[in-house]
Amino acid sequence: MLTDRDYQELLEAIEGELDEASARRLEMRLQASEELRLEYDRIRSGRSLMERLEVSPMPGERAQRVRNHVRAGLPAAQARSSGTASASMIGQHQRLASSSGLAAAWLAAAALIVVAVATGLFLQLRQPSVQLRLAQDPASMLERAAYTIHTGKHSPGPVVNLASASLSDAQQWISRTAGLELETDIPATPKNCCQDVSLRQACKTSVEGCTTMALRYEVAGHPVTLLIADAARLKDAPEPSLWHKNVVYRPAEGDGLKTLSWTDGGQTYTLISDLPGYGQQACYLCHLDESTRHKIENLELSF
Amino acid sequence: MQRGKQKSIEEILQRCREGDPEGFRELFERYRDQVWSVAFHLSRNADLAEDLTQQVFLKLFDKVKLFRGQSQFSTWLYRVVVNAFLDHKRRRRPDYQLEDAVVAPALQREPAQERRLARQELSSEVRRGLLQLSEKLRTPLVLRYLAGLSYQEIAQAMDLSPGTVASRISRGHAKLAQVLSHLRDAGLED
Numbered sequence: 001m002l003t004d005r006d007y008q009e010l011l012e013a014i015e016g017e018l019d020e021a022s023a024r025r026l027e028m029r030l031q032a033s034e035e036l037r038l039e040y041d042r043i044r045s046g047r048s049l050m051e052r053l054e055v056s057p058m059p060g061e062r063a064q065r066v067r068n069h070v071r072a073g074l075p076a077a078q079a080r081s082s083g084t085a086s087a088s089m090i091g092q093h094q095r096l097a098s099s100s101g102l103a104a105a106w107l108a109a110a111a112l113i114v115v116a117v118a119t120g121l122f123l124q125l126r127q128p129s130v131q132l133r134l135a136q137d138p139a140s141m142l143e144r145a146a147y148t149i150h151t152g153k154h155s156p157g158p159v160v161n162l163a164s165a166s167l168s169d170a171q172q173w174i175s176r177t178a179g180l181e182l183e184t185d186i187p188a189t190p191k192n193c194c195q196d197v198s199l200r201q202a203c204k205t206s207v208e209g210c211t212t213m214a215l216r217y218e219v220a221g222h223p224v225t226l227l228i229a230d231a232a233r234l235k236d237a238p239e240p241s242l243w244h245k246n247v248v249y250r251p252a253e254g255d256g257l258k259t260l261s262w263t264d265g266g267q268t269y270t271l272i273s274d275l276p277g278y279g280q281q282a283c284y285l286c287h288l289d290e291s292t293r294h295k296i297e298n299l300e301l302s303f
Numbered sequence: 304m305q306r307g308k309q310k311s312i313e314e315i316l317q318r319c320r321e322g323d324p325e326g327f328r329e330l331f332e333r334y335r336d337q338v339w340s341v342a343f344h345l346s347r348n349a350d351l352a353e354d355l356t357q358q359v360f361l362k363l364f365d366k367v368k369l370f371r372g373q374s375q376f377s378t379w380l381y382r383v384v385v386n387a388f389l390d391h392k393r394r395r396r397p398d399y400q401l402e403d404a405v406v407a408p409a410l411q412r413e414p415a416q417e418r419r420l421a422r423q424e425l426s427s428e429v430r431r432g433l434l435q436l437s438e439k440l441r442t443p444l445v446l447r448y449l450a451g452l453s454y455q456e457i458a459q460a461m462d463l464s465p466g467t468v469a470s471r472i473s474r475g476h477a478k479l480a481q482v483l484s485h486l487r488d489a490g491l492e493d
Contacts, residue, residue, distance in 0.1 A: 045476075065353065
């Protein structure tokens with residue numbers, strides 16, 4: 001049984017911190033003890049592995065949330081710690097408020113806000129059209145990850161079994177676990193939202209350092225994998241469009257699999273399945289309404 | 304830490320002391336990933352790590368005037384992270400669950416991309432192994448390799464002797480090698 005001192009000495013030896021006499025004594029002990037030798041090898045190996053560990057970037061969604069909270073907390077924190085109004089953001093605002101010409105600036109800002117709100121309302125209320133385009137660029141990171149997961153070439157670690165869950169359960173889990181949202185027009189989803197869609201599994205994964213949620217389900221017996229990620233964290237997310245949902249269709253060679261990818265509301269989505277056509281029935285997960293499904297079913301590629 | 308970089312951090316800190324919000328913004332952007340990463344590896348939970356990161360920066364903005372430069376700023380900062388984590392443990396909120404899984408794509412890679420992905424995959428494997436270690440062994444490893452602290456600085460942050468820190472790091476290495484023995488067998492560690 002090795003002692004704390006033994007472990008300390010082994011590490012010092014590996015890091016070249018032992019003096020010559022101690023190093024010689026350790027060398028003799030290493031020759032005599034297999035246990036010590038084994039542990040020496042393990043420490044060296046573990047140290048080499050730890051050197052490969054990289055700082056994991058804070059996921060974009062989380063960073064934004066923290067940034068907002070911190071920014072909101074900043075004036076109060078400053079007011080408490082500074083004691084002078086001039087040192088705080090509040091103080092800065094007060095100084096701004098006393099300057100001449102401010103009224104015009106406020107009016108301009110108010111007008112901008114009105115225009116922004118009106119535009120936002122317009123974009124929210126209008127029914128977005130869908131433009132389905134054949135992929136031109138090489139497969140994106142998220143598409144490759146979707147393929148890898150869907151075909152079982154990589155089994156993600158902890159997986160949540162959703163076989164007996166509802167879509168709203170899955171939505172809550174996704175939001176809580178990864179800070180991502182799964183938008184749906186299905187209101188108050190019942191346990192089995194529809195007969196032809198069955199949830200299977202969900203898993204939080206990481207694709208090139210970007211937090212990603214993988215949701216597996218079946219549509220009419222065909223397995224589907226949906227990957228959701230923060231678009232800002234992906235280098236090659238499809239460009240979102242203000243005027244329509246810009247969906248990229250990519251047929252895979254040989255195995256009948258196809259992907260549909262789009263960016264919307266700051267998130268990128270990739271669906272992969274072997275469903276017929278462009279695989280658009282995979283979208284049924286979030287669209288229960290018959291007329292919407294009819295539109296999805298009749299989607300055509302635009303060029 | 305490099306001397307030039309340290310000087311620049313000093314400038315940011317000076318702006319923070321003067322209450323300049325831009326200084327605080329720069330401080331957040333510069334250290335957020337490191338603070339998050341350390342918080343995540345200590346807590347093993349993304350939600351908790353997010354809370355801790357937020358707490359740390361709010362606390363930092365309030366206390367930055369107390370930092371007098373006797374130690375490296377990063378040492379002081381990571382001590383704040385460790386203390387926030389220990390405070391949380393004392394309060395122990397049960398609503399956080401362990402979770403993390405890492406997957407890497409494997410199709411149509413360019414050679415340079417292949418190398419980068421291989422590096423990231425190995426880092427992810429090490430992360431997965433590290434997260435399996437006990438807190439006692441994991442914390443000094445996180446502070447050593449992610450926060451870049453010396454044994455002396457870790458000892459200060461954890462209220463331990465440098466000898467105990469070295470022994471725990473050594474044991475942590477050995478345990479990690481055991482947990483990730485499949486990498487060793489596949490020759491992936493070198």
